[in-house]
Structure formats: C-alpha cells, structure tokens
Amino acid sequence: MQWYIFYLGEISQKNKEQSLMKGFNIPKITNEINKDFVQDSNGERIKLTDLLPQHHSPVWGLAPGDSNTPLWKEIKKGYKILFYSHPKYEFVGTVLATIESSKSAEIIWGDKKYSLLIFLEHVEELNIDGEGLNGALGYEGTSFKSIKIKEDKIKRIEESYSSFEALLELLSQKVLDVGVKARARVENEIRDLYNYVGKIDVGNIDYSLALFSDPDNAQDKIVKNKKAQGMKQEAEKLEMPQRIMLGLTGERIINELIKKEDFQNKLDFQLNETIENIEWFNDNNIFKNPQDFKDKSVGHGCDIIVTTNIRKIYVEVKSSLNKVNYYTLTGNEFRKMYKKSDDKYIIVKVNNLKRVLYGEKIEIKVDCNPKENLMQNINRIKELQLYI
Numbered sequence: 001m002q003w004y005i006f007y008l009g010e011i012s013q014k015n016k017e018q019s020l021m022k023g024f025n026i027p028k029i030t031n032e033i034n035k036d037f038v039q040d041s042n043g044e045r046i047k048l049t050d051l052l053p054q055h056h057s058p059v060w061g062l063a064p065g066d067s068n069t070p071l072w073k074e075i076k077k078g079y080k081i082l083f084y085s086h087p088k089y090e091f092v093g094t095v096l097a098t099i100e101s102s103k104s105a106e107i108i109w110g111d112k113k114y115s116l117l118i119f120l121e122h123v124e125e126l127n128i129d130g131e132g133l134n135g136a137l138g139y140e141g142t143s144f145k146s147i148k149i150k151e152d153k154i155k156r157i158e159e160s161y162s163s164f165e166a167l168l169e170l171l172s173q174k175v176l177d178v179g180v181k182a183r184a185r186v187e188n189e190i191r192d193l194y195n196y197v198g199k200i201d202v203g204n205i206d207y208s209l210a211l212f213s214d215p216d217n218a219q220d221k222i223v224k225n226k227k228a229q230g231m232k233q234e235a236e237k238l239e240m241p242q243r244i245m246l247g248l249t250g251e252r253i254i255n256e257l258i259k260k261e262d263f264q265n266k267l268d269f270q271l272n273e274t275i276e277n278i279e280w281f282n283d284n285n286i287f288k289n290p291q292d293f294k295d296k297s298v299g300h301g302c303d304i305i306v307t308t309n310i311r312k313i314y315v316e317v318k319s320s321l322n323k324v325n326y327y328t329l330t331g332n333e334f335r336k337m338y339k340k341s342d343d344k345y346i347i348v349k350v351n352n353l354k355r356v357l358y359g360e361k362i363e364i365k366v367d368c369n370p371k372e373n374l375m376q377n378i379n380r381i382k383e384l385q386l387y388i
Contacts, residue, residue, distance in 0.1 A: 186238070
C-alpha cells in the first residue's frame with residue numbers, strides 16, 4: 001500500500017470543504033471527462049464516467065510542476081492520501097482515478113491551473129496532531145509540499161503497529177498524550193540507531209566513562225529528578241521490538257569498547273591481566289523482524305563474558321535511549337551476580353544512546369561490585385518483585 005501526504009495551503013483550505021467534505025457534482029464535468037478512460041482495480045481500461053459515482057465525488061487537484069507532475073503520474077487507484085494542514089492531519093482518502101483536465105479544473109475550482117485531478121473515495125475527517133504522526137514517520141519540522149511516504153517508513157510503522165491504519169486509528173482516538181507521542185518518536189529513533197550502529201565502527205563512538213556515583217544519595221536524586229525524567233521514562237516503556245533493538249545496540253557498543261585500555265581500567269583489571277577472549281552471546285544474531293529474535297543470552301545471566309588470563313568477567317549491559325537513572329535485573333542476572341566464585345560480575349549502564357545519531361557523547365557508568373553495593377546501600381533499590 002502506497003501512502004502520500006498532501007499539504008493544504010491557503011488556497012487549498014478554501015477548497016477543502018467543497019472538494020473533500022461535500023465532493024463535487026460530477027454531472028457538471030461529464031462532458032469534459034466522458035471520453036477519458038482509466039484502469040479499474042483489475043488493470044482493465046474503463047470509462048471514467050462508469051467508475052465515478054453519478055452524483056458527488058471528492059476530488060483534488062495539483063498544479064503541474066517539477067515535483068507535482070512526477071508525483072501525480074505514479075499515483076494509482078487504491079493508493080492512500082493524507083491531507084495535512086499545520087498543525088494537524090485533517091483528512092484521509094483512497095484514490096479512485098486520476099486524469100489531467102484543465103477544463104474540468106476550471107469548472108470545479110474556477111482555476112484551470114490545478115489540472116492534475118485525483119478523484120477519491122472513502123474520504124474521512126481526521127483530527128491527528130501532526131507532531132505525533134510526523135514523529136512516528138521520522139519527519140522533522142513542517143512540510144509545505146506534497147510527498148510520497150517512503151516504503152521503509154511504512155514498513156517500520158507496520159512492524160510496530162501491525163498496519164499504518166492502526167497507527168492512524170490510535171492517533172485519532174486521542175490516546176496519544178504527551179508521553180505516547182514521545183514514544184512514537186522514540187521508536188523511530190531506536191530503529192535508526194540500531195541500523196546506524198550496525199554499519200559504523202562503534203569503537204570510535206564518543207563516550208564518557210565513570211564508576212557508579214555514590215549510592216548513598218541515590219534516593220534523593222530519584223526524588224529530585226522524577227518530574228523532569230517523567231516524559232523520557234514514559235517514552236522508554238517500549239514494546240518488545242524496540243526493547244530488543246535498543247538492548248542489542250548497547251551490547252554491540254560495549255562489546256567493542258571493552259577492548260579499550262581506559263575501559264579495562266574501570267573494570268579493575270589486575271596487574272598483567274590481559275583479555276584472551278570476549279564472548280558476546282548475541283554477536284551475529286541476525287533477524288529480519290524483531291518478533292523473530294531469539295535472545296542467545298537467556299539462561300546465562302549476562303550479555304558478555306570476558307575471559308582473561310586470570311578469571312572470567314561477566315558483563316550485563318543495561319541501555320537507555322535517554323538518561324534513566326535506574327535499571328532492572330532479572331532473576332537469572334541476580335543469581336549469577338550472587339554466585340560464589342573467583343570470577344567477577346559487573347553491570348554497565350549506557351545512557352543517552354540517541355546521541356550516537358548526532359555524533360555526541362554517550363554516558364557509560366560501570367558498577368564493578370553490584371552485589372556489595374546493593375546490600376550495603378539500600379537506597380539504590382527502587383523496587384523489588386519477589387515470588388512467594
């Protein structure tokens with residue numbers, strides 16, 4: 001299914017009621033179009049007058065030009081058009097037929113300039129906030145021209161919402177409050193981030209590296225930052241496909257950065273301790289669709305195992321698109337952390353991953369003693385969920 005966005009300019013606003021809401025009285029232009037043939041849904045030629053309703057039909061027109069003409073020529077029966085007037089989307093309709101007729105345009109609008117006609121059916125009024133839909137599509141700012149929505153953007157929407165129509169319905173129901181609109185933008189950023197990090201040398205990513213801050217003040221920090229972080233944290237209550245891509249992105253970055261000397265220093269490497277092997281369980285774990293992803297780290301209690309000439313270091317990576325000052329441990333991770341051995345268990349928290357898209361510095365914090373820190377500093381615990 002192909003989708004297009006048409007911008008309703010000042011002149012278009014004046015014509016939208018007659019053109020889209022009421023429709024134009026087709027018999028008034030019958031003499032102009034009775035010799036025109038178009039293709040029906042089966043690809044067969046049919047007279048336009050036999051295809052159009054015998055009374056009123058929604059119709060839109062574009063002025064020929066370098067951008068409009070190629071766009072209009074590729075529009076086919078069954079394609080969908082969204083009509084946008086800043087700051088919202090006002091209509092959606094299905095293409096019935098297209099013809100070029102300056103005489104018909106003059107009869108309809110009193111201006112033969114808009115001769116690239118598009119007859120529509122099933123036109124519905126919308127009241128969709130432009131920021132929400134544009135964010136989900138990955139469009140910045142406001143567009144003042146008619147465009148075709150690229151197929152990869154439609155595919156991304158379908159992966160997250162089952163269909164493009166499902167997203168429109170969700171937006172139309174007014175359930176996209178501030179948090180959910182932010183989430184739509186976040187989901188798009190995560191897809192771009194995942195694809196981008198898969199193509200670059202992540203060893204060159206700019207980052208700051210530090211140990212976890214003094215946990216004695218953790219509860220105070222949570223209280224002070226709760227309101228400011230509310231929208232960001234709400235946006236990161238993600239569906240599984242986005243959680244998978246975000247998690248893998250953080251793991252990929254840490255899998256490379258852990259080879260660097262400054263990173264190893266934060267891991268409390270001993271004198272003359274050297275890395276012999278790094279095993280990232282999800283390395284080369286390729287999937288076409290996130291729903292088909294099988295997490296190879298399940299059951300291991302960590303994401304990466306670093307084997308040195310002295311011991312094993314188990315690395316659990318927690319990733320956030322923005323700055324989120326907490327993380328969640330699964331039962332397997334908790335048990336692995338508490339297992340008695342000479343090996344080491346560390347937690348790496350990666351914040352502000354979205355900055356990678358803009359060449360900015362991400363924030364990485366390392367907890368080399370999570371077991372000791374957890375029990376000695378109870379304020380670090382945000383919430384516990386236990387089976388009984």
